Amino acid sequence: MAEVTASMAGTVLSVLVAPGDRVEAGQDVVILESMKMEVPVQAEQGGIVSEVKVEEGSFVGDGEVLLVLSVES
């Protein structure tokens, strides 16, 4: 399991993936908005999205878990 966390406090502008999707390391998975700027959050490693913890419009703190990936060993 691996978690993708927020790189800064902000509002979730869009969630680009859904449970079951395969993501690559470095792929943009969520777009956060803070201080009038959009910042994409990337998955640090590849895997399958097992859970999306946030929805569009919700507010997240710095380091909060956005989604959970199951990582193939």
Next chain:
Amino acid sequence: MSIRKVLVANRGEIACRIMRTCRERGVKTVAVFSDADRDLPFVKMADEAVPIGPPPVAQSYLKVEAILQAAEKTEADSIHPGYGFLSENASFAEQVLKAGLTWIGPKPFTIAQMGDKVTARQTMIEAGVPVVPGSGALSSAEEAVRLAREWGYPVMIKASAGGGGIGMHVCRGEEELRSVFSSVKQKAQAYFGDGKLFLEKWLPRARHVEVQIAADAFGNILHLYERECSVQRRNQKVIEESRSPSIREETRQKLYDAAIRAAKAVNYLGLGTVEFILDESEQFYFLEMNTRLQVEHPVTEAITGFDLVAWQLDVAEGKPFKLKQEEIPLQGHAIEFRLYAEDPVRFYPSPGKLNAFQFPAGDGIRVDAGVEEGNTVSPFYDPMIAKCIVSGCNRMEVLQRSRFTLERFRVEGIRTNLPLLLRILEHPDFVRGHYHTGLIADLKNE
């Protein structure tokens, strides 16, 4: 008519700035604030403060009804919009006037005319003010591609209703232009409620120079010199100075003339700024007109000794200017540094709690801050938390004093662009006063 109580429809440093002048004139002040801002200095500084809603701007600082209700409840007689938020919203200005209040700003018609960049360009062309080679409103991505082929790349695609560096994109080739067209359009629709786009030729190694103008209700139009605003990141200004250290005297005069012609063409009233872009040979073109007080107005205050907010209040009260153009003072030099709550390398926002926020004071040092130690910098608003304006007899003295001053800022708990500001101060191009809008990008690549 005299102004007795001003509601400031803004937040942070500019709200404090406006209230300071009001207080000096014996004018009462009303702050409006969102739930995120209740502990900020501007709320405490006001004679009265009215909560207007939750943190998101659409539910607070852009909520016209809530602001007008606050004015009615507190019996404010005037509204000062500051910059950003509703300051360039013609419909808000109209509603303020309709409510029988004084609007401290230009006429709503002028705001609308200059707020739509396609209309503004057309107006300037008719007035004989040179504009950046560009298009009218684009009907499709195909039209943009066809024009760009004719002019050559790079080109800049822009939202007609845009501003503040949002809703624009530099395209270096056809593929990029096609691929960003719809996203810029969507963003323009989302941010400004108007998806109209236009295309401009993008000028490399350009300089941004703007002229401060002031117009009273009696047909007097003055300029208060120019500001050099070429140090930018993401098309937003970081450092501004007055006067420009690089342009030729001859160009300076031409810019003043063009700015006054621009102001005349729209029958301007109040304080405003005409922005120009200059190419390497100092050919200049009108970019846009900002129908409000500018963030960087303090550098003009430093070299003229004027209080520009006081000028705005005087014009709103219907007073004529007492000075003629040749009587406008000019003393020394001034530079403004914008302190942003952001990572100095990637420019990502860095909200959080200000565990420490201290800065020096002294001759030639002015700090306009919107926060104090212990405050939380919220993620809902612009990352600019303070401005540091340094002035002195000449530019060399200002550069030395700036370094001394910035090194003595202590900000803890969030990241700021202070390290970047100090690096720019040491950049040879900045030191010799000849730089263009690519300065920060060049610094990053070094």
